[in-house]
Amino acid sequence: MEISKKLFFIGSGNMAQAIISGLVQSKLVRPENIVCNDVVKDKLEAVAQKFAVAIAENKGEAIIGSDIIFLSVKPQNMPQVFEEIKHFVKKGAIIISIAAGITTKFIEDSIAKEVGVIRAMPNTPALVLEGTTALCKGRYVSDEQLIKAKTLFEAIGKAEILPEDKFDVITALSGSGPAYVFYLCELMQKAAEKLGLDAATAEKFAVQTIYGAGKMLDITKTPAAKLKEIVKSPNGTTEAALKHFEAQKLEEIVEKAMSEAVRRSKELSR
Structure with a gap:
């Protein structure tokens, strides 16, 4: 099943690359439907060459045309990213965060819009497409949207939907x-x-x-x-x-x- 949504990755580190690799290899998402951003230009160019995806130095412009926004930056950099993107996130878009410790409520409050937020906790075996990912949804995400997000993470291993209050234990376990x-x-x-x-x-x-x-x-x-x-x-x-x-x-x-x-x-x- 191919997903025709436009994906935008803010942060193109190892975990983001693992997800992109799984999506492209499984043919779940076409490379031309993926756009990447990163503060390190050399890394960004390498990702574009490796996966044949597009790159964007301007977050705002890329977000306007995106259906799913992956936040894959370090937790301490999140507040700055929210300030940069909150005015550009369109109605109906989904934000998927893989940042450890960042709750769905914190993201919702930071964006200050009724935007769909999904929190994901993948682990490093995702780098060889054998990861385990826990997912939970925020206030404005439908069950159908959560299931679609689960499908994306199943491209890099196994994925399960869990209550957010279990994420601290999941962090310690997987x-x-x-x-x-x-x-x-x-x-x-x-x-x-x-x-x-x-x-x-x-x-x-x-x-x-x-x-x-x-x-x-x-x-x-x-x-x-x-x-x-x-x-x-x-x-x-x-x-x-x-x-x-x-x-x-x-x-x-x-x-x-x-x-x-x-x-x-x-x-x-x-």
Whole structure:
């Protein structure tokens, strides 16, 4: 299903490029229906060349002709962007924000119009079209518009509609989650090297192990707890390692770490 709407990206960083890549590769949106803006001109020109999309240095002019406006700038830059665009956002346009901590109400109040606002929380695996995105809608968005936005994000992985009050937890789980997995992979590699493997072999086996385990979870739909038990055998090597994790209270460490991520997300929220 092709979407004929005109899309305008304010900010053309890694996440914006991931979304554009998914939309173009899936043929959901034609490149000529996408316009990009960024303060870094070299980046903007590179994006235009890579995806065959149009570029616009003037936000106002581009917004007037756009149906969907993606806000993909850093949260601290949002107030300035709102001042630049609020007079140009047309009636019926949809704003989709992927900025962490920026609520739909804050955007609605900043634009000062009854404009449709959708908040999205994608994560970095979107860069390889395997992302997970949570979406919620503001006061002036219909269910139909939200479903169309969900379709856009399904071009870069999986997408789910959730209440906005769950976004701090989602940030801690899937927004920050890839870093936890990368950290575990890093630690497994380091441990394997200390135990006698060369660096290249340790990296290869650690990466494939995490990739394969994730694929098992996805394909088999078997709960992680059950798959863990399948690997573990009585008095075996896996049990020995898991008992050490339990003795060191790994579950408590993970819970506290994610609680800290939730706390920080709430602090940053506007």
